[in-house]
Every structure is written in structure tokens, then in C-alpha cells.
Amino acid sequence: MLDAVIDERYGRRIRTGDRWLFDFASSSYLGFDQDREIIDAVPAYLDRWGTQPSWPRLGGGPALYEEIEEKVTELVGVEDTLLFPTVTHIHTSVIPLLAGTGAIFLDARAHRAIHDGAMVARGQGATVHHFRHDDPAHLEGLLRSSAITPRVIALDGVCSMLGSAPDLGVFARLARENDALLYVDDTHGFGVVGERTSNELCPLGTRGNGVIRHQGETYENVILVACFSKAFSSLLAFLTLPTRLKDVLKVAAHPYRHSDPSPIASLATTIAGLDVNERRGDLSRLDLYRMTERVLDRLHELDIYTPNRSGYPLIQVRVADREDNDAVGRYLFDSGIYVAMDAYPLVPMDELGFRIQITAANDDEQIEQLCQVLGEINERFELRQAQPVRAAVPVT
Numbered sequence: 001m002l003d004a005v006i007d008e009r010y011g012r013r014i015r016t017g018d019r020w021l022f023d024f025a026s027s028s029y030l031g032f033d034q035d036r037e038i039i040d041a042v043p044a045y046l047d048r049w050g051t052q053p054s055w056p057r058l059g060g061g062p063a064l065y066e067e068i069e070e071k072v073t074e075l076v077g078v079e080d081t082l083l084f085p086t087v088t089h090i091h092t093s094v095i096p097l098l099a100g101t102g103a104i105f106l107d108a109r110a111h112r113a114i115h116d117g118a119m120v121a122r123g124q125g126a127t128v129h130h131f132r133h134d135d136p137a138h139l140e141g142l143l144r145s146s147a148i149t150p151r152v153i154a155l156d157g158v159c160s161m162l163g164s165a166p167d168l169g170v171f172a173r174l175a176r177e178n179d180a181l182l183y184v185d186d187t188h189g190f191g192v193v194g195e196r197t198s199n200e201l202c203p204l205g206t207r208g209n210g211v212i213r214h215q216g217e218t219y220e221n222v223i224l225v226a227c228f229s230k231a232f233s234s235l236l237a238f239l240t241l242p243t244r245l246k247d248v249l250k251v252a253a254h255p256y257r258h259s260d261p262s263p264i265a266s267l268a269t270t271i272a273g274l275d276v277n278e279r280r281g282d283l284s285r286l287d288l289y290r291m292t293e294r295v296l297d298r299l300h301e302l303d304i305y306t307p308n309r310s311g312y313p314l315i316q317v318r319v320a321d322r323e324d325n326d327a328v329g330r331y332l333f334d335s336g337i338y339v340a341m342d343a344y345p346l347v348p349m350d351e352l353g354f355r356i357q358i359t360a361a362n363d364d365e366q367i368e369q370l371c372q373v374l375g376e377i378n379e380r381f382e383l384r385q386a387q388p389v390r391a392a393v394p395v396t
């Protein structure tokens with residue numbers, strides 16, 4: 001289930017060739033790609049601004065940018081934010097600027113786009129150290145062994161493969177104690193998790209304002225990078241930063257000067273999406289949480305292992321025998337379930353399997369069908385189990 005051509009879609013049902021499938025591979029977590037209110041907001045923006053203002057941002061930008069930056073700054077609770085078209089644009093231009101000829105401490109499982117940013121930085125004179133995934137003790141040792149400055153610690157907020165988030169309080173403390181900047185990619189957390197309150201509808205929290213707020217951490221020595229292209233279904237990304245750094249990046253970060261901007265339709269769906277998020281995003285997050293819990297409960301019932309301990313809507317399932325992976329993918333497809341297959345070299349050999357992504361636009365019928373098919377796969381193939389299978393004790 002890689003590189004499929006989708007010919008048609010109806011809600012979270014998609015048609016590829018002559019087969020209709022339930023879609024569990026979309027990252028449009030809040031279901032805003034199908035939200036009528038958001039879709040209907042677009043034509044008025046196109047009438048006013050045209051389809052694409054083909055100036056790089058430094059050449060001039062529609063007032064919509066200022067409007068979005070102000071709204072996001074308030075939502076995530078920071079001094080300022082700066083928009084770029086994608087997270088990859090941010091990583092490959094901003095990480096090298098932050099690191100200079102200093103050091104980057106990179107979580108070994110950070111997203112590929114962070115690694116690419118670090119490689120550009122290395123080409124410009126930075127030193128890159130890798131620490132074991134989510135291992136603050138290993139990071140601390142590396143920080144102590146190097147005196148180079150400036151120093152950037154880079155990792156994912158919600159991990160796109162494992163569906164979990166590190167304890168950012170621990171990493172932020174290490175950053176502050178070691179005069180480093182903590183650079184967090186929250187592509188999969190923004191819009192999905194948010195600040196915890198006593199009247200929240202579910203443990204994903206409220207407002208979807210990202211993993212830093214969700215964990216009750218502050219932004220001291222922390223830069224958050226996130227995008228609208230997952231939960232908000234719009235091609236746009238941002239980073240949080242002090243205003244004086246924003247002024248520097250406007251000149252120094254190459255996409256601000258040289259790249260074409262996001263289309264007006266994406267700016268429009270971002271603005272409409274932010275508005276809908278404030279009014280009814282928590283209801284979407286409740287749906288998301290409830291459906292994810294149902295799938296996690298089902299895996300638990302079947303004793304199938306998943307690294308997901310968070311309740312976030314990214315659920316990885318692994319095959320026990322790597323030879324089974326293609327057949328498992330085929331079985332899912334033939335049973336009308338569309339998921340992202342984790343094949344080598346996209347994941348290490350011992351993590352072959354598939355990833356289920358749940359969005360608020362899925363429904364209970366689709367979730368029940370998924371749960372049923374998970375049971376069938378578990379009978380026909382060997383999936384990685386939650387409890388290692390014990391060898392039977394020989395009867396003497």
C-alpha cells in the first residue's frame with residue numbers, strides 16, 4: 001500500500017482502481033480536509049487574492065500571513081511565530097542557522113527532514129552527534145563531552161513512527177542546564193494534543209496547541225516547529241521564536257527570500273481551520289481519542305504489541321516474521337483496509353509491519369471493520385505479541 005493512485009474518495013473511503021477501502025493512512029487528524037465550513041470559506045479568498053501570490057515572502061506577502069502568525073502566536077502561547085510553506089523548508093534552512101559552526105545533538109529516530117537539516121548544517125561547519133532515541137542519559141553524556149557552542153538538541157514531539165512523545169520536561173531541563181536550544185518537531189502533535197484543563201473532554205487536552213503546552217512545559221530555550229498540513233489539512237508550517245530572531249530569519253533563512261509561498265487556498269483553509277478549531281476542535285479530538293482507544297483496546301484484547309502508550313492516533317503494529325509483511329499488506333488491502341505499510345528500508349528490519357492513522361473523519365463502522373480485520377490477521381499471520389510467547393514447559 002505504497003504509492004497507490006487514489007481515483008476517488010467519499011469521506012474516509014477511497015477508491016483505487018476498482019476497490020473501495022477505508023482510509024487509515026491519512027494524517028488529516030481533525031478531518032478538516034472534508035469540513036464543509038472550511039471548504040466553503042475558500043472561494044472568497046481566491047476572489048480577493050487570486051490563486052498564488054508568486055512573490056517569495058520577502059518580496060511581499062498578503063496580509064493573511066500576519067493574521068495567521070498573530071493567531072498561532074496566541075494559540076501556542078509564545079512571543080512570536082514565523083510561517084514557511086513546509087516543515088522541510090524550516091529544518092533545512094533554520095537548523096543550519098541556529099547551529100552555525102556549533103553542535104547538533106540529534107535523536108537517532110528524529111524525522112528524516114530533521115536529519116536533512118542537520119546534514120546541511122554539517123556541510124556548513126556544524127558537528128552532528130546522534131543520541132539513542134528518547135534517551136536523555138545518553139544525550140547528557142554527549143552534551144558533557146563537547147564544549148562547542150552554539151548547541152541545538154533536535155527531536156520529534158509526537159514521533160511519526162511510534163505514536164509517542166518524549167518527556168520534554170527532561171529534555172528542556174538538559175537544554176537549559178547545558179546552554180543549548182531544544183528544537184522540537186511537533187508535526188504530529190499540533191492540532192491533536194493541547195493544554196490540559198479541568199474541563200477537557202478527553203486526555204488529548206484542549207485547543208490542540210501542541211506538545212509543549214500539552215506537557216505543561218515552558219518555551220524557555222525551546223523552539224517548536226509544526227505544520228498545518230497534518231491536523232489542519234493546509235500546506236503551511238511555522239516555528240516559534242523571539243521577535244528579534246524572526247527579524248534575522250526573514251533575511252537569513254533562504255526560503256523566506258527564495259521559495260514560492262503557500263497557495264492562497266492553503267492560507268484560507270488555515271484561517272478557517274483555526275477558527276473551527278477554537279469552536280469545535282475539542283469535539284473532533286474527543287472523536288479521535290475515542291476511536292483510537294477502541295483500536296488500542298482491540299490490540300490489547302488480541303495481545304498484539306504496539307509501541308503506542310500515549311493514546312495518540314498513530315498506531316504501529318509489527319509482524320513477528322518479516323517474510324509475512326507483504327502478505328499482511330495484501331490481506332489488509334483485500335479486506336478493504338488502507339494503512340501505511342512499514343517496509344524496509346523505511347523502518348528497521350525488526351519493525352516491519354503497518355501503521356494505522358485515525359482521523360476524526362473516520363467513523364465507528366470503519367473502526368469496527370478495522371478491529372475485525374485485525375482479529376483475522378492475528379489468526380492467519382504471526383504478529384508481534386504484547387507478551388513474548390513462552391516456550392511450553394516440557395512435561396517430564
Ligand SMILES: Cc1ncc(COP(=O)(O)O)c(C=O)c1O
Nearest residue numbers: 086087088111113160185187227
Ligand atoms: C515529523 C515530521 N516532520 C517533518 C515532516 C515533513 O513535513 P513537510 O511536508 O511540511 O515538509 C513530516 C512529514 O510527514 C513529519 O512527519
